[in-house]
Amino acid sequence: MKHLLKNTFALHLLAMVTSMLIVGCEQDPQIKKYVYPMPEVSGMTPSIGYVTSQVVITGTNFGDRTESVKVLFGGVQATKVLMCKNNRIAVEVPENAVSGDVTLQVWTNEVGVIGQYTVLPTPHIQAVVSDNESGAGVAEPGDKVTILGENFGTDANLISVDFNGTPATDIALIDEKTIEATTPVGYASGNVTVTIRGYEMKGSALFNPTMKGDVTMVYLQNYKQPFATTGTGEWTDPNDWNQSMKNPTGCRQEKNGVSWLVFQKGWGKTDLIDAKVWQTTQLRKGTYRMEISYTGTYVPNKDGNRVVALIVKGAAETSIPTDLSTITAQNGTYVAFNDWDKDGVEGIMKTPSFTLDDASDVVIGFLTTIKSSNTYFKAADVKLILE
Incomplete structure (x- = not known):
């Protein structure tokens, strides 16, 4: 009898616990399952254009989360949703888009077809030519400039042209x-x-001979951060720059996404002796100077260390003299680094002005000797100024 009562009590207790669990699992009347409202589209513009162009979709109930938006152009999903507000979505037409239906989905709400988009052949520029008598790359105000290319279309009203803004x-x-x-x-x-x-x-760039100031983009390539390269790794060859000594690799260094032209001794690099890094170009008649911005630099004033920025007449490496006394007001200009013995120093090296009476071939670049260990010069910007 004692065992029967004990078992009966256990069964009643189990029933009570089961009832409590069932009640506890019932949905709390205060907890509501949120249902996203169905988006409604009122417009899409433009409906014709190029890949990588921006398309804007207007309407309501889009929310504010770009990751919830899926837009397809001719069945190809856009990878860049640029913006999402409750009444506006901006999206970039994907590279491999094709003409056809544009469909939209927000979260799990499939809106379906919201319009059609026609993909046009992508235009591109092949050449920019001025009619100025001084040359195709020179254009004074009022000159006619011819832009040659492909797929410019047939409606001039859709085209705008600007000259450096x-x-x-x-x-x-x-x-x-x-x-x-x-x-x-x-x-x-x-x-x-x-x-x-x-x-x-x-x-391409045009030169306005009536305007003074920064003309670097007209004459030099790859002249400021980020310095371009086709190589991989921390040390590579910078595009467009010639090097007489690589020590043992190119002079472009990149760290944490930032790059410089660097002349260095130590950390696996040996002495630099009259190392030359340069570009050649033809300067038009005028008065010029160079400005070199440097950062994170340390060069001690000993061991014959020198970093020189220069412009000299000529068209080859041999035009850069190792004896700076041969650079005169008639054939060039230079400036030598003298911000000695400061760890991580930054500043600007400025050459004196240099006048060309006629258009001339010139070499623009650096002459470097570094013998001290743990020494480095980091150029962040090479600038050419027309005065």
């Missing part, structure tokens, strides 16, 4: 491969930019 005063679409534009007053030397249906293309 200053809009052209007149634009004519000759055919799908030719645009003519007139250079504006006061434009700064620099690249010509063409924009068609919001798609931006940069052409």
Whole structure:
């Protein structure tokens, strides 16, 4: 009898616990399952354009999370949703998009087809040519500039042209491969930019001989951070720069996504003796100087160490003299580093002005000797100024 009562009590206790668990598992009336409202689309613009162009979708109930948005162009999903607000989505047309339906999904809500997008052949610039008598790369205000390329379209109203940020005063679409534009007053030397249906293309640089200031982009390549390279690793050859000594690798160093032109002794690198790094170009008549910005640099004033930035007439490595006394006001200019014995120092080296009475071939670059251990010069920017 005692065992029967004990078993009966255990069964009642088990029933009570089971009932409590069932009640406890019932949904709390205060907890509501959130259902995202179905997005409604009121428009999509533009409906025609190029890959990598931006398309804007308007409507309601889009939310504010870009990761919840899926847009497909002709069945190809966009990888860049640039913005999502409750009434606006901005998306970049993917590289491999094809003409066809555009579909939208937000979270699990499949909106379906919201429009059609026509992918046009991507335009590009092949050449920019001025009619100035001084040369195709020179353009004074009022000169006609011809832009040659492909897939410019047939509607001049969709095309804009600017000269280093200053809009052209007149634009004519000759055919799908030719645009003519007139250079504006006061434009700064620099690249010509063409924009068609919001798609931006940069052409080559033009020189405005009536304007003074920074003309580096007209004459030099790969002259500032980030310094470009085709190599891999921390030390590589910088594009467009010639090197007489690599010690043992190229002079471009990159760390944590930042790059410099670096001349260094130590850490596996040996002496640099009259090492030359340079570019050649042709400067037009005028007065010029160089500015070299350096950062994170340490060079002790001993062992014959020197870092020299220079411009000299000529067209080859042999034009750079190791004897600086041979550089005169008639054939070039230079400046030597003298911010000695300071760890991690930064500053700007400036050459004296140098006047060319006629257009001349010149060599622009560095002459370096570094013999002390743990020594380094880091150039962040090479600038050419027309005075």
